[in-house]
Amino acid sequence: MSAAPTISASQPATKAVEISPKSAMMAGGVLVVLLVSVFWEWFRRQVAWASHEPSDWGHTLIIPFISGYFVWNKRHIILAQPLRPAWIGALIMIFGIAWYMVCNVGPAGLAHHNIRSTGLGITLIGIGLLLLGWRAMEYVWFPLFYMIIFAQTVSERFMNLVTYRMQDISAKGAYVLLNLIGIQTDHSGNVLTIFKDGEPVQLNVAEACSGMRMLVAFLALGVAMAYVSLPKLWQQISLVALGIPISIFVNVLRVASLGILGMFDQNFMSGEFHHMIGLVWLLPAFFSYLGALWILSQFLVEVDETSQEPNAS
Numbered sequence: 001m002s003a004a005p006t007i008s009a010s011q012p013a014t015k016a017v018e019i020s021p022k023s024a025m026m027a028g029g030v031l032v033v034l035l036v037s038v039f040w041e042w043f044r045r046q047v048a049w050a051s052h053e054p055s056d057w058g059h060t061l062i063i064p065f066i067s068g069y070f071v072w073n074k075r076h077i078i079l080a081q082p083l084r085p086a087w088i089g090a091l092i093m094i095f096g097i098a099w100y101m102v103c104n105v106g107p108a109g110l111a112h113h114n115i116r117s118t119g120l121g122i123t124l125i126g127i128g129l130l131l132l133g134w135r136a137m138e139y140v141w142f143p144l145f146y147m148i149i150f151a152q153t154v155s156e157r158f159m160n161l162v163t164y165r166m167q168d169i170s171a172k173g174a175y176v177l178l179n180l181i182g183i184q185t186d187h188s189g190n191v192l193t194i195f196k197d198g199e200p201v202q203l204n205v206a207e208a209c210s211g212m213r214m215l216v217a218f219l220a221l222g223v224a225m226a227y228v229s230l231p232k233l234w235q236q237i238s239l240v241a242l243g244i245p246i247s248i249f250v251n252v253l254r255v256a257s258l259g260i261l262g263m264f265d266q267n268f269m270s271g272e273f274h275h276m277i278g279l280v281w282l283l284p285a286f287f288s289y290l291g292a293l294w295i296l297s298q299f300l301v302e303v304d305e306t307s308q309e310p311n312a313s
Helices: 021-038 040-052 054-061 063-073 088-105 113-137 141-150 156-180 212-229 233-262 271-297
Strands: 185-188 191-196 199-204
Touching (some): 040 113, 141 212, 156 185, 156 233, 191 233, 199 233, 233 271
């Protein structure tokens, strides 16, 4: 009798499916077109809100390009090996689309811009895994979540949870500052009363002055700068955290400057000029942030490994 055939242990395992970068780009283009088609209403609302209030939410239109820049910088590492799609990404993508549809046709409480955006985020994660696989996604997770978090307008429902406190800080800070520079000012709630030649001029620290929008933009800026410029985790966390006091301080200066200008013309306290003042103050705020970045970068001490070697003698 002939011996039964044996299976060699050295036989190669089933090879994982690999796709070329060109194929991945073509498939990605098709999926992006389908993504925009499915989530068209969400994109339309987001662009409309950002365009209507550019001083508050205009940065949301720039965030996708910043995320794309992050990925572009890692392209050589991502494409160093063949891409191996993770098919679970298809299931994640389907779940994200299904969640978005439920938000659109389900209970009214789910038909919320930020809640519906979770469906878009889940779908983007699924597309990334489906096209790139787990290895390449190691370099895409941060840009992807950065875009998901910061490329959307935060609704008034969520903002009101903290906006009142921000108003209070801005009003009290501007009250102290104006009195310090010799301008008689009274403070009651979120209303400042500035006296010019004994005549009262009232400045209502409205929600647009609360600093919340500036805070969101600063957090987005801080996260991007930390990711690109600072190598240590504690430095990155510190820079992002500094966005909160910097934005509050600059907003105090913004409210105080509106109060000073309102002494000459009360029209300066509202309307388009009110928003323009906010844009003007973003410039010194940005340079303050750059200063904080420079200070944190000075704490990085390069250790000369040669000086650590013991003497051979």
